[in-house]
Amino acid sequence: MLGTRAARTGRFLWSAWAGMAGLSVFAAIWQLGHETYGSFILPAPAETLVSMVGLLADPENWRLIGVTAARALVGFSAAALFGTAAGVLAGYHPAIMRLARPQITLLLGVPPIAWIVLMMIWFGNGAGTVAATAAVAGLPVVFIGAAEGIAGRDRGLDDMSRAVGLGPISRLVRIALRQILQSLFPALTMALGTAFKASIMAELLANAGGVGAELASARANLDVAAALAWILLSVASLIAVEYGLLQPVRAEAEAWRESARPWGVKR
Amino acid sequence: MTVLQLEQIGHAFLGRTVLDGIDLAVKAGEMVALVGPSGSGKSTLAHIAAGLLDPRRGRIYRSYRHHGVIFQEPRLMPWATAADNIAFGLVAHSRKGCPIFRTRVEDAAARVALEPADLAKFPAQLSGGMRQRVAIARALIAEPDFVFFDEPFTALDVALKRRMQDIVIDTVAGSGLSGLFITHDLSEAVRIAHHIVVLDSHGRGVAGGRSVPSSPGERDDRMVFETAHAFLTEDRLFAHVNDYNERSIT
Ligand SMILES: Nc1ncnc2c1ncn2[C@@H]1O[C@H](COP(=O)(O)OP(=O)(O)O)[C@@H](O)[C@H]1O
Ligand SMILES: [Mg+2]
Secondary structure, three states: OHHHHHHHHHHHHHHHHHHHHHHHHHHHHHHHHHHHHOOOOOOOHHHHHHHHHHHHOOHHHHHHHHHHHHHHHHHHHHHHHHHHHHHHHHHHOHHHHHHHHHHHHHHHHOOHHHHHHHHHHHHOOOHHHHHHHHHHHHHHHHHHHHHHHHHOOOHHHHHHHHHOOOOHHHHHHHHHHHHHHHHHHHHHHHHHHHHHHHHHHHHHHHOOOHHHHHHHHHHHOOOHHHHHHHHHHHHHHHHHHHHHHHHHHHHHHOHHHHHHOOOOOOO | OEEEEEEEEEEEEOOEEEEEEEEEEEEOOOEEEEEOOOOOOHHHHHHHHOOOOOOOEEEEEEOOOOEEEEOOOOOOOOOOOHHHHHHHHHOOOOOOOOOHHHHHHHHHHHHOOOOHHHHHOOHHHOOHHHHHHHHHHHHHOOOOOEEEEEOOOOOOOHHHHHHHHHHHHHHHHHHOOEEEEEOOOHHHHHHHOOEEEEEOOOOEOEEEEEEOOOOHHHOOHHHHHHHHHHHHHHOHHHHHHHHHHHHHHO
């Protein structure tokens, strides 16, 4: 078991290496843009990295990133919890699904900026507004992921576990929830990204501190280097949360898929 | 003593009648084979008898302790190893932590000729026959006193099929197991059952039943072959079963 885990980590690091190659292409295009338009419009990638390292030297900035990440995670957790619960319910009951579908379309259709305005009126300019915006932004994706997972489950396994003598709660936990992971995880990954983006946007508009407020002040000072550095930092913190938290859980739960794949098709 | 009795069972899917007026009884220590053409509602009847499906009409009386079900498909959990799938048969009966747990899983696997090395594999890494054997082990590990078999050995090759049939015969003779064994293979029915029941080809009641002479453990290959042949050629009751076999070849 430990061996397969080590192998998985090794493969992951290898693919991270490949990801670096992709990023360097991006950096090259960025560099090209810098050389065309100059430092004022678009600072060079190297310059941005330097100012990002400069930001990281200040512990106060670490605290700001922590504040934003915490708000995003609170919103994400709420979305994950409520979205999954509602999605499972709707997956089991087509009637609830029919009632919920229009609400989901509605939620998806309302632009996040409108939510921020509403939340600011309801919760004021604080952490509550930011977290609530993140939650609302992530909710529909999680709901759809969970509902699709339940609706597309293998009903044969339900009958099987009933025949083995399992009660409804155990069946839900051991059979149904286990099966929805496949469609739930991509949804959770997306909701996490959305939560980060929505948090920063809410912070910027509500001037609620965190990374968003720093971005706002960078804009006020026309400090493009600082703005880019903060953007880089927020992307980095999202990546850290996703690959430090979400993906390991997923890899653990979906280990069987890895071994089910034919030989030589490991990615 | 009757351990399972079905009375006037009827069922319809989306308004289309699949089963109607089915009467069937299984006595303690008796293996009843149910034969009938494909689509005649055998699986539906097994699901109803096992309590997995509520019939539209009729009554079911059960007086066994607890049953096991072997489905037509293996129905394994793809995320669990063969060992965990077999152990799933015990979830409702004992704790996973108890020490005899592992040995029980290994014993159940050995009974269906699964090697210890296969126990760590996931279903996707097993052959079709191995998957079905895992499913059989899962149903038998909790030592049920009644088993529903829904064409369980169709995916197995001839040698393994014989071995599995012998396990069923031995368990019935040794531990007083009763069961309902659904099959479309008449010689299989003749080999392991005390009594054969033929379902009407449209599920309209039971067409009839025949007892097989002597008891399952005592029948040799020749007797099985001749009895099945005699049923097929001389007994009007089995005409439809023969129909089905001919159709399945083409
Ligand atoms: N869940 C279902 N919904 C609708 N029709 C079904 C369902 N299950 C079985 N049937 C129909 O019921 C009939 C009997 O099926 P089944 O019991 O599987 O037959 P057998 O096992 O004898 O081959 C078939 O015509 C099949 O199409
Ligand atoms: Mg069937």
